[in-house]
Amino acid sequence: MSQLKKGAILNYTTIFLTNVVGILMTPFILxxxxxxxxGIYITVGALVGTISLLDFGLNNTVTRFVAKYRAEKKQKEEENFLATTMLIYLVISLIITLIGIGFYGYLDNYFTKMDSDQIKIAQTIYVIFIFNLAVGLPGGALTGICYGYETFVFPKSLNIARYIMRSITVVAILSLGGKSIALVIIDSIFNLLIILTTAFYIFNNLKVKIKLHQLSLKFIKEIFSYSTWIFVFALVALFQWKAGHWVLGRIALPSVLTIYGVGIALGTYYGAFSSAISSVFLPRATKMAVNNASGEELTTMMIKIGRISFIILMYILGAFILFGNQFVYLWVGKELGIEGSHEIWIIALIIMIGLTIPLIQYFGTSVLEAQGRIAFKAIIYLIFLIIGTIIGAYFAKQYEGIGMVLCSVLGMVAAQFCLNFYYAKVVKINILRFFKEVFNKTFFVIILIVTISNSFNYISSSYGWINFLLKAVSYSLVYIVSIYYFGMIKSEKRLFSTPIEKIINKLKK
Structure with missing residues (x-):
């Protein structure tokens, strides 16, 4: 099996671990x-995460340039590029440190709803996070070098090992009485170990050399010109999921920050598996773009992928609408109470609904990347998310986390609405046909499934895990059988049935 295929498998393993372990660990840590x-822990983390934008997308740039120089067999240029990049990272780390020092003295004025003890915790966590970031950003370039050398197994396996070991260590330390400061110290230690291990690997196994032959401002401009749009998309992600922490950190109590943070995390788990499936089709989109595929051909492919994503997402969304409130209460209700868990459910539900259309149209993003037209999406999303954040800051004063997230998601929905016009007018994707064929037959079957499955809520007055699991299993059976026989077309049925038939045939042998 090639490095690429192994890397893809490890990538899906990482996504699975991140989501499943994250769901399991959250109530324990809470x-x-x-x-x-x-709330203090996740909010300070989000604030410091903002400063990580100073990376300017250089990690991805490292991968791109290293792969380019290796393909061209330009050893000297590769050495010079890596040396120049490390000098840039040195400057970035210095800037991060200076910004960190400057904002440190402002923390007590920023967190207006925290008492003196909570401010001290926030300040200590902040200092460790800043150190982590100043060291971690240059360290991330080492992973980029591995990818540039088309070595995927080692860094991805190392990341999985780190995630597992970190989770075990967190459980042990917190069980012994450790608190949030211990968590960030654990993360710092693991980050340093990862950086040192990766450095040893690239110098010892890949024989990478870093040597400055010539420092050129023109070359530095070329590096940053490539990373510009990566940086803009990092800004988009920032305003999507972290801007609310800035706003609420200023005006809300730590308990509100916890509810908001947990709701955001739960909502973003929704799209992880769909994105993993859709991202596989980027090479297909690239090939179609190179071959000048027509708008109708792109539409057909977008429909095929969109329908698969839609079926998967509607299974999750339907279950969360019906039983999500119960799940969240069982999950974190002990710590946050009925009202807190209900707010988390609403925040996560708003995010899930808002993400649905962008996720089923993910192939369109792949087409934009392949055609070099990604700038429009970056700009339009950034504009509307900034507007959403500004309006959200106003509504957050009264409606706290729900007001904040609703405005952010509405900004995202507005951006996607504009993007659909761009798909239709510029990329020539038939958007009306897309929605018609994605929703055709399947949408009404899903409405019927959710309506029927709602009756499961009245079977028993119990509100425990066994009751929840019985509902979830019953819903899953109804959904799978109904969608397969009434909501799928023949090609989709083959896509799901063929792997099962192969497994059965192997078992028979």
Missing amino acids: NKLGKEEY
């Missing part, structure tokens, strides 16, 4: 830290 300290 229980050990308490809702106030947990």
Whole structure:
């Protein structure tokens, strides 16, 4: 099996671990830290994460340029590029440190709803996070070098090992009485170990050399010109999921920050598996773009991928609408109470609904990347998300996390609405045909499934895990059988049935 295929498998493994372990660990960490300290922990992390934008997308740029120079067999240029990049990272780390020092003294004025003890915790966590970032950003370039050398197994396996070991260590430390400061120290230690291990690998196994032959401003401009749109998309992600932390951190109690942070995390888990499936089709989109595929051909492919994503997403969304409130209460209700868990459910539900259309149209993003037209999406999303954040800051004063997330998601929906016009007018994707064929037959079957499955909520007055699992299993059976026989077309049925038939045939042998 090639490095690429192994890397893809490890990538899906990472996505699975991140989501499943994240869901399992959240109530444990929340229980050990308490809702106030947990809110401080995730909010300070989000604030420091903002400074990580100073990376300017250089990690991706490292991968691109290293791969380019290796393909062209330009060893000297590769050495010079890596040396120049490390000098840039040195400057970035210095800037991060200076910004960190400058904002440190402002923390007590920024977090207006925290008491003196909570401010001290926030300040300590902040300092460690800044150190982590100043060291971690240059370290991330080492992973980019591995990818540039088409070596995917080692860095991805190392990341999985780090994630597992980190989770085990967190459980052990928190069980022994550790708190949020211990968590960030653990992360710092693991980050340093990863950086040192990766450095040893690239110098010892890949024989990478870093040597400055010539420092050229023109070359530095070329590096940053490539990373510009990566940086803009990092800004988009920032305003999508972290801007609310800035706003609420200023005006809300730590317990509100916890509810908002957990709701955001749960909502973003929704699209992880769909994105993993859709991202596989980027090479297909690139090939179609190179071959000058027509708008109708692109539409057909977008429909095929969109329908698969839609079926998967509607299974998750339908279950969350019906039983999500119960799940969240069982998940974190002990720590946050009925009202807190209900707010988390609403925040996550708003995000899931808002993400649905962008996720089923993910192939369109792949087409934009392949055609070199990604700038429009970056700009339009950034504009509307900034507007959403500004309006959200106003509504957050009264409606807290729900007001904040609703405005952010509406900004995202407005951006996607504009993007559909761009797909239709510029890329020549038939958007009306897309929605008609994606929703055709399947949408009404899903409405019927959700309506029927809602009756499961009245079977028993129990509200425990066994009751939830019985509902979930019953819903899953109804959904799978109904969608397969009434909501799928023949090609989709083959896509799902063929792997099962192969497994059965192997078992028979």
